[in-house]
Amino acid sequence: MSRIFSGVQPSGDLHLGNYLGALKNWVRLQNDYECLYCVVDLHAVTVWQDPTELASSTREVAAGLIAAGLDPKSNIIFNQSQVSQHAELAWLFNCVARLGWLNRMTQFKEKAGKNSENASVGLYAYPNLMAADILLYKATHVPVGEDQKQHLELARDIAQKFNNDYAVDLFPLPEPLILGAATRVMSLKDGASKMSKSDPSENSRINMIDNADTIARKIRKAKTDPDSLPDTVAGLEGRPEAANLLNIFAALADAPIEDVVAAHAGKQFSEFKQTLSDLAVEVLAPVGVEMARLMEDAGYLDSVLADGADRARAIAQPNLEEVFKVMGFLNPRG
Numbered sequence: 001m002s003r004i005f006s007g008v009q010p011s012g013d014l015h016l017g018n019y020l021g022a023l024k025n026w027v028r029l030q031n032d033y034e035c036l037y038c039v040v041d042l043h044a045v046t047v048w049q050d051p052t053e054l055a056s057s058t059r060e061v062a063a064g065l066i067a068a069g070l071d072p073k074s075n076i077i078f079n080q081s082q083v084s085q086h087a088e089l090a091w092l093f094n095c096v097a098r099l100g101w102l103n104r105m106t107q108f109k110e111k112a113g114k115n116s117e118n119a120s121v122g123l124y125a126y127p128n129l130m131a132a133d134i135l136l137y138k139a140t141h142v143p144v145g146e147d148q149k150q151h152l153e154l155a156r157d158i159a160q161k162f163n164n165d166y167a168v169d170l171f172p173l174p175e176p177l178i179l180g181a182a183t184r185v186m187s188l189k190d191g192a193s194k195m196s197k198s199d200p201s202e203n204s205r206i207n208m209i210d211n212a213d214t215i216a217r218k219i220r221k222a223k224t225d226p227d228s229l230p231d232t233v234a235g236l237e238g239r240p241e242a243a244n245l246l247n248i249f250a251a252l253a254d255a256p257i258e259d260v261v262a263a264h265a266g267k268q269f270s271e272f273k274q275t276l277s278d279l280a281v282e283v284l285a286p287v288g289v290e291m292a293r294l295m296e297d298a299g300y301l302d303s304v305l306a307d308g309a310d311r312a313r314a315i316a317q318p319n320l321e322e323v324f325k326v327m328g329f330l331n332p333r334g
């Protein structure tokens with residue numbers, strides 16, 4: 001059976017990268033798979049989170065998932081800390097994964113920066129928790145943006161080593177689903193760095209909660225180069241800002257990048273930005289309005305997350321018990 005698991009951190013505002021790299025694809029997949037979508041609050045605290053804001057950030061992500069089009073009845077939507085089995089399996093995976101594997105994780109190096117001695121142990125072990133998230137449900141497919149690919153490979157390595165070490169066929173090897181024209185949305189201020197929640201510049205990203213005026217202003221201010229738009233996709237080589245804006249357009253329009261480039265060949269950025277801005281507002285502004293509406297109703301969001309957690313636990317607990325049994329832990333109750 002095919003099962004999808006994916007997650008998003010409640011560590012700041014959801015942005016266009018999250019939307020195009022993940023959420024938009026999740027909405028499309030919901031009809032064909034059994035899906036679990038998790039607000040990964042245990043991941044968020046690998047870096048400092050203000051305790052007075054974590055709950056509202058968690059609700060905001062839940063609102064974003066629902067506003068983007070995920071049906072909370074047919075999908076399981078929950079926050080990770082409510083399902084303690086994630087942390088339990090993560091501990092076991094700390095004992096399966098090798099230090100050498102984690103030492104190769106590029107995202108740790110990026111996030112820890114120069115002062116890695118001062119990074120939390122959680123930030124280092126984070127990919128093991130991510131593997132636990134996925135394998136706890138024996139998920140077969142994981143829709144993510146490009147930046148999560150290496151973590152997915154580690155989850156496969158953990159699954160394979162566990163199966164080998166204990167001579168079982170317990171975990172499937174989860175497949176990444178990296179879909180759409182914008183699998184790596186770049187900053188609007190710098191085509192060489194990823195659009196991210198942690199960028200201090202608000203103008204580097206479009207947030208899902210932004211209103212129409214803000215979306216239009218950020219696109220108007222986006223960095224470009226002095227040339228007009230190229231005639232072919234090959235002409236985007238060495239022009240990261242142009243490539244980023246055209247990929248964003250293609251992803252928002254659900255159109256192949258070749259067609260988008262052909263339709264705007266030779267145009268000035270000012271003209272293209274106006275068309276892009278109209279499209280972005282048309283797609284994103286209603287999502288932002290719905291998100292804001294849902295965020296007024298904390299009771300509803302909490303009930304979705306509580307119901308999702310109950311349903312997630314019902315899958316997670318028997319799977320965890322199976323792992324305990326395979327590993328030989330004593331359970332006097334049988």
Ligand code: TYM
Pocket residue numbers: 005006007008009010017018019020021022040043129130131133134142143144145146147148151182183184185186194195196
């Ligand atoms: P997070 O919270 O950083 O991002 C959530 C999803 O958005 C995608 N994404 C992007 N896609 C394209 N361009 C971008 N600029 C961009 N920024 C973010 C991410 O690839 C991701 O799909 N470790 C994960 C959360 C996680 C998870 C999991 C995912 C925890 N456990 C299990 C899948 C399965 C993360 O930090 O995502």
